[in-house]
Amino acid sequence: VKNENEARENPNEAMLADTRRDLKQAKGEAAAIERELKLLDADRNRVKYWTEGFKLVRLQLIDEVLAELEGVTQTLLSSVGLDEWRVRYDIDKENKNGSVKAGLNVSIYQPEYEQAVPWAMFSGGESQRLRLIGAVALSEVLLRRAGVECELLVLDEPTRHLSPEGVKDTVDFLTDRAVDTQLFYVDHQAIDTNRMRGVVRVTK
16 A cells, blocks of 8 residues: 555656756756857957958958059050050949949040940950950069069960051060060961061961
């Protein structure tokens, strides 16, 4: 016969004890997670500080390089007959709706226009001269920034789409640059000039 105390014992007591134990363990785990979250939040704040800092440094360096590139480009434009043309490099561009688009943006200004001229408006010869100057200027700036002195320049069809006058301007420009640099270029046009050290003609 069960005694009176046993008779009054809560049949769910064991389950209640297990629940209390599980709750205590869960509180401990929650406290540990909260401590870990605080540490992670502190790490995030430190990373965010340095990320923002490096982003600002990177943008400043890009601005410096683009300003240098702009200066070199301006110096070279008149060498290929694009007198008083201007090229501007930006990393941000404001759209018509007022939003800002990030990326490398190139704006080209002709002497007779105040606004930048769309690329599609240029003739084939003007486009080719701009491509040539852009490539030479970018190469010069990047090599100088990297501390590399390059003594060789190779170009593929630099006089493509150019008029005879444009071809002459381009050949003069390239041979002037060949004083300190060995320059090779391949072209489909027969260039009549005595400024080249040697010419190899291939007929097929």
